[in-house]
Amino acid sequence: EQKQRALVEISARVEIEKADRERARMEQLAIDADGRAELLRSETERQSKELTTLALQLIQKNEFLSNLKEEIEPAIKSPRKAKKITDQIDAHIKSDRDWETFEHQFDQIHRDFLNKLVASYPTLHPAEIKIAALVKLNLPTKAMSNLLCLSIRTVENHRMSIRRKIGLGAEDNLVSFLTS
16 A cells, blocks of 8 residues: 555656646747747838838939939930930839839738738729838828829829728728728
8 A cells, every 4th residue: 555655656746747847848938939929029120110211212212313303304405315314214213123122021021911902802903002002001192102103192092092992981091901
């Protein structure tokens, strides 16, 4: 009977030690997971700041080129030369390479947002999809118009069209909807 009790006691100690080791392992896994989650949060925040900086740089570049174009046109004596230079500036302003770079960065931060948006609302036009991405970043309408080389009114029209196509009412916030 004493041997039996001793075996039960030893068995219980072994089980307690196993449980303690398992608890310690789980606690360490939780600490590791929290650390990784914090790293991911900080990396996402850094990438989001980078994306916003990239968008602002593109806006500034387009504003600069537009202003340069306006200043050059009257200064150039040859209409043919002026036309050639302004066409080159326009081509650079409207270059899709900048948008592709932006879209790549955007996709890294907001995983599959654009794909999900297109899948959920297939009637959205490419310009509206671009506007939706910029709305998600909470950029002002003027900044969007400079970035996409559109008038402010055109951007506003696209925003209204997006609201209509996704079924938002007047009381619904487009920015809140897209960020959620």
